[in-house]
Amino acid sequence: MAEFNTTLKEQGDISIIKLKGYLDAHTAPVLENKFNELINNNKYKIVVDFRDLAYISSAGLGVFMAYIEKVRENQGDIKLASMSDKVYNIFDLLGFPLLYEIFKTEEEAIKKFSE
Amino acid sequence: MSEVENLKVKRNLTALIEFSRVINSSLELEFILNNVLLTCLGKFLAIRGLVALKEGNHFQIKLSKGIPDEVLSIFPDVTADKDCEMKEELNSFFESAHLKICERISSSVGCIGFVCLGEKLNGKEYTDDDREFLKTILNIAATAIQNSLVVQELKKVNRELDSRIQRLNSLFELSKEFGLFSESTKVSRLLVYSLMGQFLVSNYAILNFEGSAIQVLESKFQIDELLSKLRKYDYLKIETPLNRTKLEKSYPELFEIGIQLIVPMQIQGKVKGLIILGKRVNNLDYSDYDIEFIYSVGSLAIISLENRRLFKEALEKQKLEEELEFAREIQQNLLPSQIPATNNFDIAAINLPSKQVGGDYFDIIKVDEGKYIIAIADVSGKGIPASLLMANMQAFLQVISKQNIDIATATGLINDLISQNTSDGRFITFFWALLDDNEKRLTYVNAGHNPPILVRNNEIIRFSEGGIILGVMKTLLPYNSNSIQLESGDKIIMFTDGVSEAMNPFSQEFSEERLEKIALSTSQLTSNETLKKIREEIEKFVEGAPQSDDLTMMIIRVR
Numbered sequence: 001m002a003e004f005n006t007t008l009k010e011q012g013d014i015s016i017i018k019l020k021g022y023l024d025a026h027t028a029p030v031l032e033n034k035f036n037e038l039i040n041n042n043k044y045k046i047v048v049d050f051r052d053l054a055y056i057s058s059a060g061l062g063v064f065m066a067y068i069e070k071v072r073e074n075q076g077d078i079k080l081a082s083m084s085d086k087v088y089n090i091f092d093l094l095g096f097p098l099l100y101e102i103f104k105t106e107e108e109a110i111k112k113f114s115e
Numbered sequence: 116m117s118e119v120e121n122l123k124v125k126r127n128l129t130a131l132i133e134f135s136r137v138i139n140s141s142l143e144l145e146f147i148l149n150n151v152l153l154t155c156l157g158k159f160l161a162i163r164g165l166v167a168l169k170e171g172n173h174f175q176i177k178l179s180k181g182i183p184d185e186v187l188s189i190f191p192d193v194t195a196d197k198d199c200e201m202k203e204e205l206n207s208f209f210e211s212a213h214l215k216i217c218e219r220i221s222s223s224v225g226c227i228g229f230v231c232l233g234e235k236l237n238g239k240e241y242t243d244d245d246r247e248f249l250k251t252i253l254n255i256a257a258t259a260i261q262n263s264l265v266v267q268e269l270k271k272v273n274r275e276l277d278s279r280i281q282r283l284n285s286l287f288e289l290s291k292e293f294g295l296f297s298e299s300t301k302v303s304r305l306l307v308y309s310l311m312g313q314f315l316v317s318n319y320a321i322l323n324f325e326g327s328a329i330q331v332l333e334s335k336f337q338i339d340e341l342l343s344k345l346r347k348y349d350y351l352k353i354e355t356p357l358n359r360t361k362l363e364k365s366y367p368e369l370f371e372i373g374i375q376l377i378v379p380m381q382i383q384g385k386v387k388g389l390i391i392l393g394k395r396v397n398n399l400d401y402s403d404y405d406i407e408f409i410y411s412v413g414s415l416a417i418i419s420l421e422n423r424r425l426f427k428e429a430l431e432k433q434k435l436e437e438e439l440e441f442a443r444e445i446q447q448n449l450l451p452s453q454i455p456a457t458n459n460f461d462i463a464a465i466n467l468p469s470k471q472v473g474g475d476y477f478d479i480i481k482v483d484e485g486k487y488i489i490a491i492a493d494v495s496g497k498g499i500p501a502s503l504l505m506a507n508m509q510a511f512l513q514v515i516s517k518q519n520i521d522i523a524t525a526t527g528l529i530n531d532l533i534s535q536n537t538s539d540g541r542f543i544t545f546f547w548a549l550l551d552d553n554e555k556r557l558t559y560v561n562a563g564h565n566p567p568i569l570v571r572n573n574e575i576i577r578f579s580e581g582g583i584i585l586g587v588m589k590t591l592l593p594y595n596s597n598s599i600q601l602e603s604g605d606k607i608i609m610f611t612d613g614v615s616e617a618m619n620p621f622s623q624e625f626s627e628e629r630l631e632k633i634a635l636s637t638s639q640l641t642s643n644e645t646l647k648k649i650r651e652e653i654e655k656f657v658e659g660a661p662q663s664d665d666l667t668m669m670i671i672r673v674r
């Protein structure tokens with residue numbers, strides 16, 4: 001199975017999930033669990049940091065679609081940050097930038113929440 | 116030329132060179148057009164203007180300044196020919212937009228659009244010189260615009276290519292993943308995630324059909340509502356994808372709950388499931404190319420689901436076979452493992468089970484010194500129910516043998532017990548006897564079993580005395596028994612119908628007549644030799660045809 005893990009960091013009421021490795025069909029449940037955990041704890045301000053993510057498949061992208069509605073219903077958002085060009089290209093091709101705010105750095109994404 | 120005019124020409128030239136340098140420094144269309152329009156507005160002191168380019172066969176306003184949106188919105192949809200001929204509709208638009216002068220932009224491929232400018236701030240009219248100068252500016256700009264358009268087109272093509280590669284990658288990855296997952300729920304989850312990611316869709320359902328039964332694998336729609344609406348239509352006949360238009364027209368109830376696309380999942384032309392998708396979050400329609408991709412992904416998924424189902428079935432079958440094997444083993448263990456040694460009898464027995472678990476049974480139970488119960492039985496039917504009844508029969512026999520009741524009465528009791536314990540029309544043919552080693556006597560009861568053969572002095576006697584088969588009804592008429600004084604050289608052959616009805620490839624039965632003939636011809640042989648001979652004859656007769664019944668025999672030769 002491809003290597004993938006997530007680490008969670010809290011900054012005020014914002015949760016930052018850092019992704020590492022390959023996010024595909026096998027590893028998507030790991031990220032699902034993370035989102036579930038945050039939603040169960042009523043944490044709806046989420047920044048996902050892609051700095052160490054090497055690859056994302058369409059099944060991986062599906063995870064973001066699966067939770068965004070629930071998060072936004074609760075006045076939160078999932079903001080995406082620090083994507084490599086390769087990863088950004090896939091998001092871009094599928095039209096994600098229209099629906100998600102994508103930032104160059106994690107800090108910018110966090111800052112956007114406080115605006 | 117006056118010095119003032121000289122200066123003017125010089126300034127114009129410098130401006131043109133600078134303009135050329137700037138617009139050629141970038142391939143960004145927006146930057147180039149912005150510079151063109153601003154330069155024109157600045158040069159002619161015009162207060163409004165627009166740039167329109169040909170897109171396909173139509174003009175499209177790419178940039179405008181100083182023209183209100185409501186005016187821009189009435190820009191006519193006119194066909195653009197090679198020379199950008201200004202049609203009547205265009206001229207009336209120019210009038211309402213207060214545009215005074217229009218000039219074509221022509222590159223090496225012909226006219227690519229036009230620039231229009233409004234009135235001058237100083238109220239003066241455009242002169243011929245102005246028009247010439249505008250032409251010069253647009254000639255310089257044309258190459259830059261054309262280059263930028265080519266680059267834009269290239270980018271678009273590249274993006275389409277990227278998108279196709281991305282989808283191909285997705286398909287490849289999914290085909291690999293679908294094969295790896297062992298649970299159908301994981302397959303459907305993966306399918307849903309891929310579709311959500313690929314098409315930005317958040318409302319979906321994946322249905323799997325087993326005949327007309329619907330299994331909902333995934334659903335974000337209200338399941339009850341979805342199913343009740345779906346059942347209003349002949350959903351098994353959805354053999355081609357239904358897009359928004361088709362749904363709205365022919366499946367309005369489904370369209371009303373927000374379904375925008377239904378793609379069937381088929382195996383060998385049979386609809387095995389449906390992919391149901393709601394609106395895309397980016398409000399785009401599903402293109403034919405999208406539907407094609409969803410169809411491909413769906414095919415991969417349904418094959419994976421079907422394989423999984425078949426694999427599960429095979430596993431269950433294997434498990435059942437293992438259980439049957441286990442039952443067969445238990446059954447074999449119920450048969451006597453050893454024939455007890457007697458003074459006057461040479462006894463041999465055999466039970467060859469067929470492939471299925473059967474219901475043949477034989478037993479030898481020592482009841483007293485020199486006294487033995489011998490029994491042979493055949494339970495109707497096959498499989499676990501038959502073997503359970505046989506096990507019951509054996510237990511009854513073991514118990515009743517020890518009760519010191521005469522075997523005719525005991526048979527009645529056994530029949531009552533069996534009758535109470537069978538409810539599905541099963542019965543047992545049963546022959547048993549008390550064998551007295553001291554007195555060389557045999558007392559038997561035959562409850563509907565193939566009468567055993569006694570060979571005495573080259574003659575055949577059959578043991579038929581008894582009563583009805585066991586298990587059909589309670590004992591109303593008592594069973595009869597018969598007692599026979601045995602003589603040296605007597606041979607008794609007890610058998611089940613697996614022997615007499617052994618079948619050859621031409622559907623002929625071995626028959627009791629053949630068995631009797633062998634019985635006569637083997638009267639001098641020991642019990643074991645006789646058994647072996649009968650087996651050989653049966654094997655020869657059936658010519659390797661598979662047998663469906665157990666084959667059981669017990670042979671007693673009187674010393």
